[in-house]
Amino acid sequence: MIRVLVVEDQALVRGAIAALLSLDPSIEVLGEASDGKEALRQLQHITPDVVLTDIEMPHVTGLELAQHLQQGGHQAKVVIMTTFSRAGYIRRAMSYGAKAFVLKEAPSEYLINTIKKVMLGQKIIDPELALSALDDVDPLTDKERKALRYASDGLTTAQIATSLYLSEGTVRNYLSEAISKLNATNRVDAARIAKQKGWL
Amino acid sequence: MIRVLVVEDQALVRGAIAALLSLDPSIEVLGEASDGKEALRQLQHITPDVVLTDIEMPHVTGLELAQHLQQGGHQAKVVIMTTFSRAGYIRRAMSYGAKAFVLKEAPSEYLINTIKKVMLGQKIIDPELALSALDDVDPLTDKERKALRYASDGLTTAQIATSLYLSEGTVRNYLSEAISKLNATNRVDAARIAKQKGWL
DNA sequence: AAAACCTAGTGACAAGTGTCATCTCCGCGT
DNA sequence: ACGCGGAGATGACACTTGTCACTAGGTTTT
Numbered sequence: 001m002i003r004v005l006v007v008e009d010q011a012l013v014r015g016a017i018a019a020l021l022s023l024d025p026s027i028e029v030l031g032e033a034s035d036g037k038e039a040l041r042q043l044q045h046i047t048p049d050v051v052l053t054d055i056e057m058p059h060v061t062g063l064e065l066a067q068h069l070q071q072g073g074h075q076a077k078v079v080i081m082t083t084f085s086r087a088g089y090i091r092r093a094m095s096y097g098a099k100a101f102v103l104k105e106a107p108s109e110y111l112i113n114t115i116k117k118v119m120l121g122q123k124i125i126d127p128e129l130a131l132s133a134l135d136d137v138d139p140l141t142d143k144e145r146k147a148l149r150y151a152s153d154g155l156t157t158a159q160i161a162t163s164l165y166l167s168e169g170t171v172r173n174y175l176s177e178a179i180s181k182l183n184a185t186n187r188v189d190a191a192r193i194a195k196q197k198g199w200l
Numbered sequence: 201m202i203r204v205l206v207v208e209d210q211a212l213v214r215g216a217i218a219a220l221l222s223l224d225p226s227i228e229v230l231g232e233a234s235d236g237k238e239a240l241r242q243l244q245h246i247t248p249d250v251v252l253t254d255i256e257m258p259h260v261t262g263l264e265l266a267q268h269l270q271q272g273g274h275q276a277k278v279v280i281m282t283t284f285s286r287a288g289y290i291r292r293a294m295s296y297g298a299k300a301f302v303l304k305e306a307p308s309e310y311l312i313n314t315i316k317k318v319m320l321g322q323k324i325i326d327p328e329l330a331l332s333a334l335d336d337v338d339p340l341t342d343k344e345r346k347a348l349r350y351a352s353d354g355l356t357t358a359q360i361a362t363s364l365y366l367s368e369g370t371v372r373n374y375l376s377e378a379i380s381k382l383n384a385t386n387r388v389d390a391a392r393i394a395k396q397k398g399w400l
Numbered sequence: 401a402a403a404a405c406c407t408a409g410t411g412a413c414a415a416g417t418g419t420c421a422t423c424t425c426c427g428c429g430t
Numbered sequence: 431a432c433g434c435g436g437a438g439a440t441g442a443c444a445c446t447t448g449t450c451a452c453t454a455g456g457t458t459t460t
Contacts, residue, residue, distance in 0.1 A: 156416070156417095157416070157417070158416090172417070172418070172419085173418095173419090173420095175417085175418080176417090176418055176419060176420090179418075179419095180418095180419090186417080186418080187417080187418090
């Protein structure tokens with residue numbers, strides 16, 4: 001019996017995935033959590049074989065959850081679920097010891113198969129992803145990323161400077177660098193590109 | 201037996217929801233479609249009691265699907281599923297004859313209950329939503345909306361002007377109007393606000 | 401037919417943004 | 431001690447964006 005913890009913020013989707021998994025006789029859903037923080041809390045009391053988690057969640061993301069489990073030497077195998085447009089996360093996910101990366105665009109049987117194969121010790125990456133992950137390394141520095149994130153919310157240079165405790169000129173330099181690295185035409189374009197690659 | 205067609209672009213989520221629904225003995229999943237276009241094709245051959253659809257999908261969205269069904273005099277009851285952040289769509293959904301509006305943030309039992317109540321002739325709107333939908337009417341004109349959409353992709357004023365066959369000055373006037381109507385500080389901020397309200 | 405509107409455009413100005421060369425510190429290695 | 435490189439800042443300049451008042455040609459209203 002494979003014991004699974006399902007971590008996903010949208011309750012409807014979470015419940016549906018739990019239902020899907022429990023249709024398989026060899027899988028048992030041990031629990032559900034609405035974000036990484038809640039998952040960590042539950043993991044103090046239960047010991048699932050597999051932690052199946054989404055990436056984009058409030059408070060603690062799926063990547064941070066994977067990182068915590070790796071650092072804590074937890075034995076549960078982590079399977080990451082996400083959308084194709086956020087495929088850029090795959091590299092970080094793998095470095096945090098995730099065992100599999102499944103697209104939400106993939107058919108549902110694929111998820112079940114993946115969980116079973118992971119239990120056999122295999123690492124599974126959706127083939128569509130394996131390709132796109134090989135090129136494309138995140139070129140942004142931490143400061144550039146932060147500035148870009150604020151810019152994509154519509155903050156002005158001055159507001160970003162205040163938020164980051166930097167001078168206005170420095171922020172403009174960072175954004176200029178980011179725009180040039182991403183081959184964008186302006187900050188908005190740059191933010192769009194970075195978001196799409198999963199670098200924001 | 202309530203016969204349901206599930207429409208949702210992410211295959212994993214679609215399969216999971218189908219699994220969830222089929223766990224209930226009074227519900228039968230007649231088919232699955234990956235977008236509105238595919239759903240319309242299937243509806244030529246099958247006659248479900250309920251069409252359960254997501255909103256944001258490629259090609260034909262859930263709202264457009266609802267509109268088509270209403271215009272074609274189709275008897276299937278439409279239940280819309282979406283995330284809280286896109287709650288602004290509720291008004292348009294209702295005007296297209298949708299019978300219910302369910303949040304993906306709601307617990308999964310809620311979806312089942314809603315489908316059953318809709319079959320009894322009730323209209324169901326998630327209470328959290330009913331409130332937020334009452335105020336807030338979309339103040340944007342069609343041109344303003346289009347210009348803002350391009351702006352949020354990082355296009356420059358000149359590029360937007362070319363795309364819309366307008367002069368640069370006119371585009372700037374439209375964007376300026378939109379910014380002021382939405383109490384935003386710039387085009388990016390305006391786009392963010394409009395997106396959050398479901399007006400983009 | 402005059403008045404009221406709507407869509408589009410213009411011109412001018414202020415403010416914000418993008419680029420680049422250059423400067424100052426400060427920590428680091430040898 | 432010396433040079434090197436990174437982080438942050440500065441100033442200058444061109445270009446883009448936001449605002450506003452005003453114009454010109456069409457439709458509707460009345």
